[in-house]
Amino acid sequence: MAYKTEHITQRLRAAREAQKMSQRELSARSGLTQSHISQIERGTMEPGLGSLVDVARALDLEIVLAPKKLMPAIRNILDSAPASSDVPTSNQRKLVGRLERWFAEHRGAFGSASEADTFKDSLALLRHLPLSAEEMDTFKEATARLDRWLADPPSRQELSRTAHAVRHLRNAAVHRDRDDALPRSAYALDEEDDNA
Amino acid sequence: MAYKTEHITQRLRAAREAQKMSQRELSARSGLTQSHISQIERGTMEPGLGSLVDVARALDLEIVLAPKKLMPAIRNILDSAPASSDVPTSNQRKLVGRLERWFAEHRGAFGSASEADTFKDSLALLRHLPLSAEEMDTFKEATARLDRWLADPPSRQELSRTAHAVRHLRNAAVHRDRDDALPRSAYALDEEDDNA
DNA sequence: GCGAACCATACAGGATAATATATAGCGAAT
DNA sequence: ATTCGCTATATATTATCCTGTATGGTTCGC
Numbered sequence: 001m002a003y004k005t006e007h008i009t010q011r012l013r014a015a016r017e018a019q020k021m022s023q024r025e026l027s028a029r030s031g032l033t034q035s036h037i038s039q040i041e042r043g044t045m046e047p048g049l050g051s052l053v054d055v056a057r058a059l060d061l062e063i064v065l066a067p068k069k070l071m072p073a074i075r076n077i078l079d080s081a082p083a084s085s086d087v088p089t090s091n092q093r094k095l096v097g098r099l100e101r102w103f104a105e106h107r108g109a110f111g112s113a114s115e116a117d118t119f120k121d122s123l124a125l126l127r128h129l130p131l132s133a134e135e136m137d138t139f140k141e142a143t144a145r146l147d148r149w150l151a152d153p154p155s156r157q158e159l160s161r162t163a164h165a166v167r168h169l170r171n172a173a174v175h176r177d178r179d180d181a182l183p184r185s186a187y188a189l190d191e192e193d194d195n196a
Numbered sequence: 197m198a199y200k201t202e203h204i205t206q207r208l209r210a211a212r213e214a215q216k217m218s219q220r221e222l223s224a225r226s227g228l229t230q231s232h233i234s235q236i237e238r239g240t241m242e243p244g245l246g247s248l249v250d251v252a253r254a255l256d257l258e259i260v261l262a263p264k265k266l267m268p269a270i271r272n273i274l275d276s277a278p279a280s281s282d283v284p285t286s287n288q289r290k291l292v293g294r295l296e297r298w299f300a301e302h303r304g305a306f307g308s309a310s311e312a313d314t315f316k317d318s319l320a321l322l323r324h325l326p327l328s329a330e331e332m333d334t335f336k337e338a339t340a341r342l343d344r345w346l347a348d349p350p351s352r353q354e355l356s357r358t359a360h361a362v363r364h365l366r367n368a369a370v371h372r373d374r375d376d377a378l379p380r381s382a383y384a385l386d387e388e389d390d391n392a
Numbered sequence: 393g394c395g396a397a398c399c400a401t402a403c404a405g406g407a408t409a410a411t412a413t414a415t416a417g418c419g420a421a422t
Numbered sequence: 423a424t425t426c427g428c429t430a431t432a433t434a435t436t437a438t439c440c441t442g443t444a445t446g447g448t449t450c451g452c
Contacts (some may be wrong), residue, residue: 004249011261013408022428036410039431048244048409048439053200054245062267064260071258072275077269078262218398229441234400244409244439330434 005046012052013041015059029058092136095143096127099166102149109153111160117161122170130170139169201242208248209237211255225254284326291335292323295362298345305349307356314358318366325369335365 016026023041027034031054039045046169047055062185072188100123102117110116131139142165154162156172212222224232227250235241236251243251249324255392262270296319299312301338306312328337338361341350350358 005245008245008249008259008261024428033411033413034429035412035431037412039409042430044242044431045409045447046246048242049201049204049248050242051410052245053204056261060264061261063262063264064267064270064274065204065211065257066251066260066270066274068256068258071260073273074260074270076264077266077273078260088270139320219400220398229443230399231401231442231444232440238400240401241439247440363450 006043008052009040009043009047012055012061015061016041019059021059024039026055026058030054030092036115038131068124087137087177089130092131093127095139096123098146099123099143106149109156109159110163115160115163120166122163122166126166128168131172136170139167142166142169165186202239204248205236205243207253208251208257211257212237213253217255222251222254226250246296254300271281284323286333288327288332288335289323291339292319295319295339296323298342302345302349305355306359307352311356311359314363318359318363321366322362322369325366327365327369331365331368334361338362338365 016023023034023037026032027037030037030051032040032051036045036047036051037055040047040051053063064074082120100120103120103123107116110119127138142162145158148154153159210218217225219230219233222228223233226233226247228236228247230242232243232247233251236243236247249259260270283349299316299319303312306315322335338358341354344350349355
């Protein structure tokens with residue numbers, strides 16, 4: 001119902017999480033109710049422009065109307081500034097991408113729709129929030145059978161275990177404090193192949 | 197009531213007018229009613245986010261959520277866009293200037309105050325909106341006796357004819373379609389003297 | 393002056409956003 | 423196990439958007 005505005009509301013959520021702000025705190029700063037914010041972020045309802053402005057201000061964001069022609073230049077600027085200092089490694093993004101593609105094809109393999117939704121949400125977050133090297137190992141291990149899954153969907157139980165592990169990683173990434181530095185090695189070679 | 201979103205809705209109106217699009221046409225393209233658009237532009241009501249994206253799309257605009265920090269850079273890009281591509285020739289500006297100076301001295305020569313006001317308004321617009329070469333010819337012709345007028349005010353009838361012609365040119369310039377290109381010769385020598 | 397285009401405004405009705413409040417689920421920490 | 427913080431969800435009520443339609447006023451072209 002709200003496809004048109006999904007990208008915008010997703011950006012709101014991303015900004016809030018990047019600032020490690022809870023919905024309650026955002027509620028206090030913006031004047032909207034926590035319930036309202038939850039629904040907006042989930043896409044359950046489409047905010048009015050007034051609400052959008054309030055939330056954006058509370059997140060130190062500004063709403064800009066830009067000619068489509070100028071969007072490449074603007075994207076450059078937006079990308080030049082790391083919203084949060086850390087960013088997922090290329091490996092992480094690749095793995096998330098593969099899982100998302102797999103999910104698009106095999107959504108039905110999940111036990112329940114809500115479990116599938118949760119899985120999708122977790123992936124969306126793991127696309128943006130970095131994992132530590134150890135967590136990446138866990139991530140790879142949990143999805144180690146992905147190649148086989150491409151041909152042959154996993155059992156409910158196996159899938160459920162994997163989903164749980166992914167969700168756990170999501171929580172770790174989300175609740176990490178801003179200033180406990182990620183132990184990211186200076187030697188990390190980003191482009192090595194992974195066969196998770 | 198809607199001061200929060202005023203800048204945004206005014207940008208919408210500015211964009212629509214810059215593209216010489218009527219509210220009706222925007223209504224057709226965006227799916228909102230003309231009535232609705234009018235109220236949004238006037239600030240009588242605050243649009244929902246859905247309406248905003250519809251209108252923005254119809255105007256070839258994109259909604260960007262940008263960190264306040266980056267706004268200076270973004271404004272730079274936005275300002276670099278030529279609002280309107282064409283600009284009056286030097287000849288045109290000169291002629292308008294002479295007419296304005298003459299008008300300042302002989303305002304009383306007009307039949308009525310409103311006719312004088314209209315004339316002044318037309319001149320103000322012709323200072324900024326470009327005329328085609330043919331229209332410039334008409335312009336020069338209509339004011340061909342300006343030199344004599346400097347010493348000796350024209351008759352009411354003659355002045356009225358001239359005022360009418362100028363207003364006609366003003367309307368042509370204002371209502372020109374955005375995509376019928378001005379036939380601006382590549383050889384146009386801008387600085388030749390004119391003795392209109 | 394007449395007709396056409398454009399804009400502002402009005403009003404009724406159905407749709408939906410937004411509030412306030414409360415609760416349930418989940419993960420984490422004591 | 424219990425408590426705590428965060429998020430999703432539910433219900434009811436109010437407020438507002440949005441549509442459809444219609445009209446008055448203004449300006450311009452003929």
